[in-house]
Amino acid sequence: MSNIFNFNAGPAVLPRDVLEQAQGELLDCAGAGISVLEMSHRSPEFIAIQEEAEANLRALLSIPDDYAVLFLQGGASQQFAMVALNLLHEGQCADYTNSGAWAKKAIAEAKRIGNINVIADTHDDRPARVPDPGRLQPTPGAAYLHITSNETISGAQWKSFPESEAPLVADMSSDILSREIDVTRFGIIYAGAQKNLGPSGLTVVIVRKDLAQAAPGDIPAIFRYQTHIDAGSMYNTPPCFGVYLLMLVTRWIEKRGGASAVQRINDEKAAKLYAAIDATDFYTGAAAREHRSTMNVTFNLPSEDLEKRFASEAAAAGLIGLKGHRSVGGLRASIYNAFPPEGVDALIAFMQDFEGQNG
Ligand SMILES: Cc1ncc(COP(=O)(O)O)c(C=O)c1O
Numbered sequence: 001m002s003n004i005f006n007f008n009a010g011p012a013v014l015p016r017d018v019l020e021q022a023q024g025e026l027l028d029c030a031g032a033g034i035s036v037l038e039m040s041h042r043s044p045e046f047i048a049i050q051e052e053a054e055a056n057l058r059a060l061l062s063i064p065d066d067y068a069v070l071f072l073q074g075g076a077s078q079q080f081a082m083v084a085l086n087l088l089h090e091g092q093c094a095d096y097t098n099s100g101a102w103a104k105k106a107i108a109e110a111k112r113i114g115n116i117n118v119i120a121d122t123h124d125d126r127p128a129r130v131p132d133p134g135r136l137q138p139t140p141g142a143a144y145l146h147i148t149s150n151e152t153i154s155g156a157q158w159k160s161f162p163e164s165e166a167p168l169v170a171d172m173s174s175d176i177l178s179r180e181i182d183v184t185r186f187g188i189i190y191a192g193a194q195k196n197l198g199p200s201g202l203t204v205v206i207v208r209k210d211l212a213q214a215a216p217g218d219i220p221a222i223f224r225y226q227t228h229i230d231a232g233s234m235y236n237t238p239p240c241f242g243v244y245l246l247m248l249v250t251r252w253i254e255k256r257g258g259a260s261a262v263q264r265i266n267d268e269k270a271a272k273l274y275a276a277i278d279a280t281d282f283y284t285g286a287a288a289r290e291h292r293s294t295m296n297v298t299f300n301l302p303s304e305d306l307e308k309r310f311a312s313e314a315a316a317a318g319l320i321g322l323k324g325h326r327s328v329g330g331l332r333a334s335i336y337n338a339f340p341p342e343g344v345d346a347l348i349a350f351m352q353d354f355e356g357q358n359g
Helices: 016-026 044-061 075-087 101-111 209-213 226-231 240-256 258-278 304-316 340-359
Strands: 069-073 093-098 115-121 147-148 169-170 188-192 202-210 296-300 329-332
Touching: 016 240, 044 069, 044 202, 044 226, 044 240, 044 258, 069 188, 069 226, 069 240, 075 101, 075 169, 075 188, 075 209, 093 101, 101 115, 101 147, 101 169, 101 202, 202 209, 202 226, 209 226, 258 296, 258 340, 304 329, 304 340
Parallel strands: 093 115, 093 147, 147 169, 169 188
Antiparallel strands: 069 202, 188 202, 296 329
């Protein structure tokens, strides 16, 4: 067993059981006598893996049949473009909320494609927050409303979602499957897998089939959701190893009791850590209390110098990946589904110790 607790923001910690199973099967997957890394994506063995991955996701998130589940490449960043290419029709505009660094990137990309209205902007708010879902004023006739459900960098998270006549589109890269959601409230949900679902290189898209069908006809085939729906996510070679790991991760989540059980554990881990931050003036939470992320806990110390020392001394003690994103500084503890509660306890003990020596 390693003594490392991995607080990386993504790629991030994966369940130990999953890694051990992948290790055990690496040279002979599903009795095929070869590795999943060497298998044809059209082989019966791989098709069974992909079908189980999809079935597990559908069961865990109660995804209805009128939604497609796609396993794509290109990351959430490619979805910034694909969403607008597929949903934004000639003469229409789309509404976006600018809740932080990732929302801003989604907006910048969509602006290359069509007319975008930013209907709420909390990007520069400190402490970090997301817009109030009840106070949004959507543009009449907008093609869709885009939100970033969890801002991985600032640590601000939507706790409830806006009611919207236009399809709601969510970048859930950093909190998908970390809590229960009602998929039917969304037109599209997309997420890079590398935080809660598996390794980088795999992007999951959950898209309402009627929206995919209605996409403009002039977009390249590779960027059309319908292309990937028609081809069962095999229009081009899928990220096979990522799909395999997602299958194992979703099995692991099922075993733990599903999204509601995982949400309870995530809430407990986050509440403990925020309580430790709030217990003293030495630490300050970087996100507004009501928007504090259960996935990325961001906080500051009294000086940048102390923050640097905290991150490096923590790393020396086996608590790695705590340095905040380079654009905002501070510290960030990413405690995704697979992050063990003992790691939160270890961080809290380290925080108390560090304060004792430097406070
Ligand atoms: C909320 C959010 N959106 C989008 C991205 C970009 O994802 P990718 O690197 O998979 O394109 C990230 C990456 O960390 C993210 O956290």
